[in-house]
Amino acid sequence: MFETENASPAVKLALLEERLLSAALSPDDFLTEAAEAGVPRAEALDAAARFLAIAANQSRLRQTLKSSYDYIVIGSGASGSVVASRLAQRTDAQVLLLESGGSDLQPGVLIPETWFYNQTGPFDWNLAGEPAVSVNNRQVVQAAGRVLGGSTSINGMVWARGHRNDFEDWAQLSGDAEWGYDHVLDIYRRIEDWRGTPDPARRGRGGEVFVQPAPDPHPIAPAFLKAAEALGIPTFADQNGVMQEGGGGGAITNVRIRDGMRLNTTASYLYPVMDRPNLTVLTDAHVVRLVMRGKGAAGVEFDWQGERRRIDASSETIVCAGALQTPKILMLSGIGDRKDLQRFGIDSTADLPGVGRNLMDHPIIGAGLWEAHEPIPPRNNAAEANLFAKSVPDLPTPDLHLWLIEVPYLSEVTGRHAVPNSWSISPGLARPESRGSLRLKSADPRDAPEINANMLSHPRDLAALRAAMKLARDIGNSEEMKPFVKREILPGPLDDEALDNLIRDGAMSMHHPVGTARMGQDDMSVVDAQLRVHGVGKLRVADGSIMPLISTGNTQAPCVIIGERMAEILTR
Template identity: 70%
Template sequence: MFDTSSASKGVKFALLEGQLLAGEIDHAAFVGQAADLGFPTTAVGDAAEKFRAIAANQAVRRANLRSSYDYIVIGSGASGSVVARRLAENRDAQVLLLEAGGDDLKPGILITETWFFNLGGEFDWNFGAERSPSVNSRSIVQAMGKALGGGTSINGMVWARGHKNDFDFWARQAGDDAWDYRHILDIYRGIEDWHGAPDPERRGSGGDVFVQPAPNPGSIAPAFLKAAESLGIPTFADQNGVMQEGSGGAAITNVRIRDGRRLNVPASYLYPVMDQPNLTVLTGAHVNRLTLEGTTIIGVEFEWQGKIRAIRSSSDVVLSAGAIQTPKLLMLSGIGDRTELDRFGISTVSHLPGVGQNLQDHPIIGGGLWEAPGPITIRNNAAEANLFTRSRPELDTPDLHIWHIEAPYLSEVTGRHAVENVWSISPALVRPESRGFLRLKSVDPHQAPEIHANMLSDPRDLAALRRGMAIARDLGNSEAMKPFVKREILPGPLAGEALDNLIRDGAMSMYHPTGTAKMGRDDLSVVNAELRVYGVKNLRIADGSIMPSITTGNTQAPCVIIGERMADILTA
């Protein structure tokens, strides 16, 4: 599927690193081929030594698994990779990181422009929600990454920090000011290596996380910003920073792309420390359940290389498997609603009714489509411009996130309208009122849970998206976009029930499931402010499932923050 002949130098270099790790090429071949790409000799030599050291170290670690580690981290996504890295910085701590998926240095992951081909592919868990009348009896696809890096290996590479009000709300729910915007902003500044308009009050430089505005965007992206300005939506040099403290705005997208290749979270956090003897990273390791003595988590049971293994943790187990897998593992281990666990004969260790509840996601509507006079060049992540705005003026936080996409971005229903040379404007709802839930289907750890997304089930969400579709039309048909428009295909002049049906037919997930093991102090809370699971010892959760409410925008960056907070708590 992926022709790497025209891939960027950055992608080709990363593929060589992956081949060196896998033992498919030797040191001399790596050096020679990397030099042919035009990289400086010193950089090539340093990379060769680093990745040879990683390969040798991890081979030894895997061949000599310990019976016990100080910390076990389950899941290598946006939070888990961060936790493992920070814990491993203490060379006296033995850290085991378990990832069910495979390696990440693959063409489908590294090539940025075709990231959406991974959805439903080999790097995806291929989850699907139950059919729901609120989306015209469709099953909404719920993509989740199954590779080193988790969702950060298959997502759109967007770095969206979240709004100031998101974190202040989290702090109130947790009863802990360490989660408020002021403290979170300090973490962002500390971890970022920002390559955009200088903003030392809000953006950091020299950190682990390289971020930049989409480089060399196509001419249609700045036209989209001019279209936004014509509607009274202000434009900014940075989609984060001050823009996420006010009522909205439009900007070129912040992306995790460098030299034309995806930067997933392991690229920044894991690979720098994978040559250390105190960090063991197992891919293809499927965790079946947590192991307990009474109400104390003592380790994990997992499948790896065809065998079921049990390894103990002398300190904490950190569950970072994501908002679908994390509650499933909790329930399989006896942590959840007693009535639900009784259905499967699972003994209740901690009765927590909130496990699997409070499911939130960002619906995005594949229903804004324009035909261009000629081909549209796809660059970066194909979504180089975006805006935040409010569906109602009285809201204190933007609830609409509207994307310009340099390709047809449509559901399996609205996809029938696609023709050659088309582009999309897709409104998403980033502060949904609808809530879903998860339930076990069986005690088989390989069985996906039953996902009730309940997308658009709250009428307030449909009303907000009607406004979003109207804004999308105004943008697409604006004077600024005329050079790129041959005709409007969708939504056209639809109104009333016809427009509602288009929204329901076009509704898709932005693949941001969150909230299913939320942080807080009420009866549905699963973890406290220190991310410790109520009712058991030595178990923490660090992933999007702990969000009391979903953040305003893509969830990759806030999940990195959750990982950093978890590490701060554990190493304090």
Template identity: 50%
Template sequence: MKRDDETAAAFAVRVAANQLRRRVDDVGEYDYIVCGAGSSGSVVARRLADDPDVTVLLIEAGGNDVGPSVSEPLLWPTNLGSERDWGFVAEPSTHLNGRAMPLSMGKGLGGGSSINVMVWSRGHQTDWNYFATEAGDDAWNYESVLGIYCRIEDWRGTPDPVRRGRGGLFHVEPAQDPHPLAGALLRGAADTGIATFADPNGAMMEGPGGAAICNLAIDGGLRSSVFRRYVYPAMARPNLTVLTHATVTRVLIERREAKGVEIVVDGQWRRIRARCETILSLGAINTPKVLMQSGIGDVAQLKSHGIALAEHLPGVGRNFQDHVMVAGCVWESPEPIVPRNNLGEATFFWKSDPQLATPDIQAFIAEAPIVAQDALERYTPPTSAWSLLPGLVRPKSRGSVTLTGASPASPVRIEANALAHPDDLAALVRSVELCRDIGNGTALRPFVKREAMPGNLSRSALTAFVRDTASTVWHQSGTAKMGRDAMSVVDAELRVYGIANLRVADASIMPRVTTGNTMAPCVVIGERAASLLIAARSPDMRSTIDAPAFFGKELADMRDEGCGRRLPAE
């Protein structure tokens, strides 16, 4: 162990020295610029940097990922509202009884994977098949994505040669020595007719749902972020520069071709050129913001802020989606609860309506009293308590992200529209009822002194309670969606329509949010983007970025030359 610690310390010294040298000797031009060091951007940067002949710049607005709030799994809630959180807030909504929902998003190396709940959830089989249909490309279907998961995972649970991989970059394990509450949840779910499974990412996510102990991104009792797994091991290489505390303000576009980015770093404005391609992995709020600030978006909105049009793509910032949970279903415990792992070690996916083919709701057990922060004035949970967090994973509500001004310092306006669709509200009310049935059932009775919240309410009172305590699950997505219709922003290869050498790789490209936590799907998006970028470096590979016919113009055919640089076809 001492030798391993010494080796790690020596490597850390090499990384620090190399990155300091990279920052001091910055040449201002790289083959690839990856904007955002979150769950997708970290993957793209690492895969590109695996080629020693390629130079890669990874830009991150936040700081490092060093500290107990990141490494210690039980401390993840302390990151909310901290410097590691962008601190976005949605507009007040009548659908939430006038509340303005906080929308936390990771800021710093690792992005959300450094502050999230560490749950590895692959998404349902039908999610990926829907992606493939929308994109018109089977490379996005479940069978193809399953191959990616098997390649990248280092799975430490029960072997499943069909669905799980060993030896990949990303360590995934079932929650170790879970709290007895977790097992009780599974038994309680079974009592209500929900089947239990050994693995939530195996056959369970190919059918109508089920309950299982969670897969977690924890290794040796410490958080295993995407950045730490992918980027950090490559940071001693001379071809990878990681630039922190640098905010991307816009993409540099010349004659409908991305040439790099403009950033603010150390209080100074700088322009950095990309010889090959620029990749936006800034998340579902900042990616559309930067696109719009770069002149890519709805022409009327851009004109209203005096931003010159580079490409009319009305879907930029539209199609905003998020998972919403009820943070307020709490039971007082007869004994203090000592949480383990990530506070939430078991989950179930189920259907709010038996007629549905696939799950639309999900709930987690939480080994602590969890109540929406802005609801604490009305609802005060007991100290010794645990929660069930019922959530909506197939929302029909759609929102938007728009600019409030042309300046990068101007905040965006987020109309989350959570629970705007009546079916979403009905499904979430039903999920609370289901959680109450389970929480008050026989299996969990040893852990219940009393039901603290919400109690046996009338349907109208329960509906009001749901609106009062609805909270984000921090899975914002969809605002630069992949597809072929008039509201699509990127094509099947994640290229921004109409702009050469610019791709998007993060949750914003999802046509619809995946079923479950979004970290794992974002890693897959990063892997897909990286493989496409590497393939595009082939001199004989032809590639077009033609917008669909509905944009009313024909773009010139393009071909790839060298490291993906697209030139007019001969």
């Protein structure tokens, strides 16, 4: 499944770095094998020096664990890696980062084209929603990374900043202008290393986050954009520039891929600082609960190396475990709806009924399939072009997100239609109206939470997806796509009832759950604009769970912004 023989030199070097970190390879053998992999000697020497320093430092820090740190960060994903890195760089504070998963320097993580195999794989929490009538009584898989780098290690590597209106809404709902578009744009410019068409007003160069348009895309990707343009949808050189300030459009996908290798937040934020004496990173450390003292968080209880451990945080604990794990940790710690917690004998510390509520996700419909005349080998992340559009013209923000995917992208139901040499146009919903919830199943921290996503439960979502399916057909069957089409397989000319049924059968998650500890000022909010948990001292949340409304597009980039905002707040 993950062939490394033909992997890029960058991937082969990263795999050698993992063996160096684990002491499975001597420095001399590292240099020899790096040369055999085609890595220039100067680059190999630099990598050896960096990773030997990381290995020595982290080994020492793990052998001399402290009973208390200034900051404890839970989760190493899109937000947690940022928070831990910035705290270590900007302060002399002692920082402990806890990650439930293991190393990210693995073929399945590093090789871009096979990212979808990570879903339900060894780097995934392997969660699924409860059966729901709105998706024809199916259980929709909810992929979430359980590995260093979190979901940035298993996702599709798309860098989608979100629409201007997303952040204006966040600012209004939080009561803090610094969550607004102008300030967020400043952060994006500061952190990005953009390698596409220059746009100094909107894109940055020289930051930690390398981003580029999918390089050398398959010809089907620009054909998809030409077809969209023929239908009146504008196309742009950059999906994250002016396009995200207007009414929609299409572009070659911005990806976090360099030299044929995935770039996760670990690569950009953690490895550059893991040789610092004030940052301890523990992998395979499973958080059980927060330790509460009165109305404040005193520390964290977790399992590591076969032992139950407790470590205190003298300044703050920051939960960055993601929208499916963060509310679970809070509830196990007595923070949530008091009545729900009483069912499992959990003493209430803070009665916050919004914990686990307001679950939002982007549905994507695996029901657009065409057969090609010949194979279409996937390149980059196999999703090299995408577009945003409106299901009805008077919407202030595009609500549809359509993807050209160079492989059959189907649900477990529609997958029976897959044939060789087939590819997909998969319509998604960027601004769903449906809301779900997450609850505990028991007081056992090893039990998965109960996820009621309620996907497609709001009638407006289904109506919008009907429009998206029509648009997918119009593009797939267009003159511009004819060189790549032998026949249309799905959806075909279905009537409304049959189309609705196909949408429900094909509905999948884009794996962008957010909102379960939302930021706000009302009784159902969980954190304030400074990301402090209401009514609980020394505890903050910084991940996708704090989004009051889901961002328009993939959520990786906005979650990095959440991490950067948390770091700004803590290090002022």
